[in-house]
Amino acid sequence: MTNTVLITGTSSGIGLSTAGYFADRGWNVVAAQRKPEQESVLARRANVLVSRLDVADLASIEEAIAEGVQRFGTIDALVNNAGYGQMGLFEALETEQIQQQFAVNVFGVMAVTRALLPLFRRQRHGVIVNVSSGAGLFTLPMISMYCASKFALEGFSEALSYELAAVGVGVKLVIPHGGVTDTRFVERQSDTMAENRELIDYVPFIEKTRQAFAAMGKARTISALDVAQVIYQAATDGTPQLRYLIGDDSRGFIRARRELSEEDYISFMRTKFQ
Ligand code: NAP
Numbered sequence: 001m002t003n004t005v006l007i008t009g010t011s012s013g014i015g016l017s018t019a020g021y022f023a024d025r026g027w028n029v030v031a032a033q034r035k036p037e038q039e040s041v042l043a044r045r046a047n048v049l050v051s052r053l054d055v056a057d058l059a060s061i062e063e064a065i066a067e068g069v070q071r072f073g074t075i076d077a078l079v080n081n082a083g084y085g086q087m088g089l090f091e092a093l094e095t096e097q098i099q100q101q102f103a104v105n106v107f108g109v110m111a112v113t114r115a116l117l118p119l120f121r122r123q124r125h126g127v128i129v130n131v132s133s134g135a136g137l138f139t140l141p142m143i144s145m146y147c148a149s150k151f152a153l154e155g156f157s158e159a160l161s162y163e164l165a166a167v168g169v170g171v172k173l174v175i176p177h178g179g180v181t182d183t184r185f186v187e188r189q190s191d192t193m194a195e196n197r198e199l200i201d202y203v204p205f206i207e208k209t210r211q212a213f214a215a216m217g218k219a220r221t222i223s224a225l226d227v228a229q230v231i232y233q234a235a236t237d238g239t240p241q242l243r244y245l246i247g248d249d250s251r252g253f254i255r256a257r258r259e260l261s262e263e264d265y266i267s268f269m270r271t272k273f274q
Contacts, residue, residue: 002047004028004072005235006065008055008112009082010042011035013183014131014176017224018079018231023048025232030068030075032082055082055108061115074123077235078116080109081131085146085185088194089202097194098145105149110156120169127170129234130157131227134177138253141209141273161242171242172234176227177254178219178247205273212272220248 005022009015010031019031023045031042032053043050049071051064068075086093086101113128120126135143136150154173161171230246249255256268 002026002028002072003076004030004068004074005077005079006030006032006068006075006112006116007079007081008032008053008108010050011039013185014180014224014227014231015079015081016042017182017228018081019048021225021228021232022235028072030064030072032064053112055112056103058111058115061112065115065119069119075116075119076125077127077129078112078120079129079131079231079235080112081231082108083131083149084192085135085143085189086149086192086194087143087146087189088192089142089196089199089206090144091202092194092196092199093145094194097192101145101149102152105146106152106156109153113160117164117169120164121167124168126168127172127235128157128160128164129172129174129231131231132157132173132175134175134247134254136173136175137177138257138269142206158242165240170240173243174227174231174234175243175245176222176247177245178249178251179221180224180227180247181221182224209273216251216272219250222247 005027007015007019007029010019011033019029019042023029027047029048031048031050033039033050034052034054036050036052039050042048049068051067052060053064054060065075083105086097109130116126130153132153133150135147136154139147157171157173164171227246230244234244245254256265260268
């Protein structure tokens with residue numbers, strides 16, 4: 001029997017590559033997007049249904065799931081991929097920017113998951129792959145809301161995995177880190193950059209932080225297709241493995257988080273931004 005996956009955020013980047021990757025392997029794909037009328041590549045494929053879904057709009061989530069079930073019979077896997085990174089000093093952010101970051105990266109994931117869970121539980125199978133980030137394991141300044149949202153996603157997914165194991169449903173975290181090419185992530189980050197020129201007390205810190213980021217250099221990037229392959233592996237390997245890291249750790253953040261004592265880790269990170 002052919003399996004069906006619903007993937008959010010398939011208009012570009014990791015979501016777009018993942019939709020193509022599953023479709024190439026014979027899966028039926030519900031490719032969920034906020035503006036499906038703009039999609040042309042995926043819409044031409046017979047085993048792909050491009051559906052309108054905004055993770056912050058419950059009615060659109062329920063409709064996309066109903067359309068997917070009607071077209072393909074059921075849904076076997078969910079990839080919660082839609083997300084973006086809110087940039088900027090915490091104090092410079094508008095309340096709406098903080099709420100929107102959580103509305104998409106955290107409450108959006110929860111809403112799509114809750115809408116599909118009754119089906120997964122009833123059929124006693126299903127797998128949920130949540131796209132996290134290195135920013136869910138370590139934090140950096142000037143992007144605190146993104147880190148907070150991905151830390152929340154990490155904690156939520158880990159706790160949920162214990163509950164859903166009891167009903168035969170898997171939970172996976174795919175964690176790209178060090179930067180992914182062929183995405184609109186950085187471009188969208190700049191679109192949401194929070195600036196407040198009155199906060200002059202931070203100017204020396206911002207300057208130093210910029211220099212620190214420059215000095216750290218660029219980690220080797222991975223492609224959206226590399227991430228798609230790992231998402232596919234996570235969805236299909238049938239193991240209880242929770243976390244799948246993919247990326248370059250040349251800056252040593254993940255190693256430091258995992259191997260150093262709490263005290264040494266915080267001091268390793270702080271020295272970079274002092
Ligand atoms: P991307 O090219 O900007 O794609 C993000 C996708 O999320 C787009 O399809 C976007 O749709 C969608 N989206 C945003 N808000 C949405 C909403 N309210 N409802 C539905 N869809 C929404 O960036 P990407 O890198 O592929 O991002 C995918 C995931 O990877 C994100 O969760 C991100 O945090 C994670 N990630 C990315 C990187 C990286 O370096 N690129 C690294 C680690 C983790 P619209 O076109 O409608 O805005």
